[in-house]
Amino acid sequence: MSWQVGQRATRQLTLTADHVERYAQISGDRNPLHFDEGFAARTKFGRLVVQGGLTTGLLHALAAMDLPGPVTAPVFVGDTIEAEGEIVEVHPHKPVTRLRVRVTRQDGETVLHGHAWCYTFRPTPTT
Numbered sequence: 722m723s724w725q726v727g728q729r730a731t732r733q734l735t736l737t738a739d740h741v742e743r744y745a746q747i748s749g750d751r752n753p754l755h756f757d758e759g760f761a762a763r764t765k766f767g768r769l770v771v772q773g774g775l776t777t778g779l780l781h782a783l784a785a786m787d788l789p790g791p792v793t794a795p796v797f798v799g800d801t802i803e804a805e806g807e808i809v810e811v812h813p814h815k816p817v818t819r820l821r822v823r824v825t826r827q828d829g830e831t832v833l834h835g836h837a838w839c840y841t842f843r844p845t846p847t848t
Contacts, residue, residue: 730787734779736771744772765816773839794832801827809836816841 745751750772753760761769796802802824810819817838824833 724789728788730783732779732783732787736775738769740775741769741771744775744778748772748774750774793834794826794830796826796832802832803827806837 741755745755752772754764754766754770755761755772756769758769761767805823805825806820807822808818809821812818818841820837820839822833822835822837823831825831
């Protein structure tokens with residue numbers, strides 16, 4: 722296939738509580754925002770939120786299946802990977818921070834790098 726500038730692709734997925742649980746089993750992300758309805762109700766979101774990895778996972782599928790995604794380096798079965806993040810910017814008026822992120826293999830090779838904007842959230846205090 723010949724890739725063209727402006728070429729697009731879309732993917733769609735309806736996320737369920739089962740996705741959230743299965744992702745938590747794989748990733749270890751059991752933040753109460755994903756599982757504790759009372760906790761989530763006290764945040765600005767007001768209800769349970771899926772893990773960000775489920776959201777970005779759809780982009781991974783899009784790049785792997787529909788478009789030529791950027792590959793920094795592969796991760797092979799049996800590899801050990803390490804994620805590192807550093808706050809590089811804190812927005813002065815919004816609850817967001819910008820992170821520089823990097824994932825490396827056990828041999829030190831970078832397999833993923835970039836920046837991510839993340840919401841900084843806390844439950845509102847109960848009175």
